[in-house]
């Protein structure tokens with residue numbers, strides 16, 4: 001009799017993330033959760049990037065004030081710098097999405113994103129809006145506000161240059177405009193047909209700050225202490241915030257825990273100015289829904305709460321659910337619906353019920369079947385009755401009864417009916433534009449990630465109906481890390497890719513470019529004759545016998561495929577000569593694994609970029625000292641060099657002697673503490689005729705450069721040229737860097753992506769020469785993108801030019817210029 005009620009309630013159940021160990025709440029966490037049922041206020045915080053959010057404030061709003069709290073990050077942080085690996089762009093965005101979700105699991109807020117792409121540093125909001133398409137991103141923000149329905153909106157940044165970044169200022173402008181637009185039925189009316197409702201927030205505030213050398217706080221602003229201690233959690237909000245903030249590992253944002261008073265400042269951007277509190281004038285009780293019975297039920301539940309036996313609270317919560325449901329309107333107010341879901345969730349939490357669904361393997365091959373183990377443990381003293389489980393199109397009776405502390409498992413074989421693209425992160429399903437992701441399904445806009453495929457469980461405990469939903473997961477036990485849960489990933493029977501991503505066909509001296517086809521399978525059913533089909537029409541028959549968990553490689557000389565000089569971009573797909581299905585597979589899967597986040601994956605079609613421009617090289621052996629991670633060594637190999645990776649122990653006079661140049665990876669001096677100890681060896685290497693090329697390092701709060709880098713002093717600034725089309729003025733036309741072995745011209749600066757340079761040199765010693773001058777619109781020329789000095793018989797270069805972006809993107813000029821830097825100690829004629 002109760003079931004239909006629950007069916008109503010679960011409609012629209014929100015954000016279900018994959019890959020979390022099943023959570024059971026402690027008695028005090030349950031009490032906090034029950035208290036939250038009686039609070040109906042909500043706050044949406046808006047910033048531009050993962051890590052912009054004020055985690056202490058979010059934790060305090062969510063766990064002290066018990067408001068529904070959200071963070072809308074306009075971007076996924078795709079353009080940031082990665083301190084833990086070599087992922088950049090959308091890959092980094094995927095990592096930072098998960099880092100935000102990990103932070104939200106700690107501070108209790110919900111996470112949202114717009115479709116805006118973090119294209120890297122931007123100096124002004126005008127430039128940002130040009131690239132993002134302002135109206136499109138405004139629509140996203142309006143959509144999130146209309147769905148979330150916040151009472152108060154808080155921005156992190158002001159609209160002007162005090163924001164420090166064009167994206168930051170843009171986030172404040174969009175938040176203010178969306179505050180009005182969300183309430184205007186004439187703005188984005190198509191959203192109102194998709195389930196969004198016009199929404200007027202009470203006010204929009206700016207959470208002023210004092211960091212990065214800018215103090216925007218003032219004593220006449222609204223002040224609130226958010227540093228308090230939560231006894232139910234045994235933590236202060238400064239401690240919770242530090243745990244959340246330290247999840248931003250790719251940005252190196254580990255922070256210390258703070259305790260004691262912590263004042264936040266607010267000024268009013270629009271709406272009623274608050275006098276005493278951010279929620280002034282907002283009714284945060286059930287009275288705002290016209291239903292006060294629920295509040296009384298919950299008040300009683302709190303009063304009678306038994307820490308030893310939370311399950312006693314189920315009955316009053318069930319009464320609250322009935323009272324809430326009875327008075328709810330026909331279609332249900334979104335606010336009441338949400339609170340009823342929360343009541344359902346807390347009722348089940350009181351019971352201590354454990355349930356999970358675990359797949360026999362992480363990779364589910366479309367068309368194959370997988371084994372799923374459904375496990376339920378009754379941890380209440382009362383026997384569970386009539387346990388029903390639903391997964392996709394299957395519903396079955398799991399058990400008629402399950403007594404106290406009995407664990408029961410049922411294993412089912414399930415055919416994998418979903419297509420691999422269903423698991424593709426929704427924002428990567430369509431071709432993106434320069435400034436934003438393309439999302440066709442409006443209902444997905446704002447979500448942090450795809451909603452997981454959930455398993456649903458219904459059961460009864462005494463007279464109380466319980467409901468749980470949880471994702472299908474894969475789990476295993478690592479001898480060191482313990483039990484690990486991971487998402488189940490749907491894959492096609494065969495995965496295929498071609499590599500390398502960039503091939504140079506016109507190097508001097510000549511190289512013999514080859515291309516590789518890698519393929520792998522997760523099933524033993526894939527076999528047969530196949531061919532690789534290239535986008536230029538070329539076909540390469542191959543005989544493959546894919547074996548599970550084994551990547552196999554076939555290598556071709558490039559000239560068997562590339563017949564024309566015009567083939568500068570190629571894609572490949574593999575087609576099975578399967579006479580029954582004729583299936584073809586063209587995708588490969590990128591998996592991103594880090595301990596602090598669940599496995600992330602997406603499918604892509606690999607592309608081969610062919611550079612036919614002439615690239616002359618001098619020298620043969622290049623030493624590479626890895627920094628924070630970049631793909632520059634792949635480019636060096638494509639140019640015909642031999643790359644010798646240098647670890648700490650390899651940096652010896654003996655070993656360096658054999659190298660034509662030593663290149664340090666991006667931020668090598670920030671990430672490798674040992675570099676200070678190698679200073680003398682590297683300087684001796686230069687003095688004796690070597691060539692040291694240092695790619696950018698940062699001088700920010702993240703790992704300041706303590707090591708000495710160069711023979712003569714210079715400093716690292718935060719100057720950069722963000723306009724990738726900025727004109728490059730050549731200062732010394734006859735310098736070797738511009739002439740040998742490649743003649744560098746304006747053409748070599750065409751087709752650059754994202755930016756020209758970052759972290760320029762500044763205040764350099766008079767021994768240095770500069771080669772280029774460039775500037776962003778409205779600024780003065782800056783010569784710090786590349787400085788070079790002779791030292792002894794050798795050469796030193798520091799450069800903020802973004803080779804690490806341009807080489808993998810296949811920009812010919814970047815290859816030619818890098819070849820010249822490497823040739824500096826071979827100066828024939830110079």
Ligand SMILES: [Zn+2]
Nearest residue numbers: 048049052168
């Ligand atoms: Zn930011």
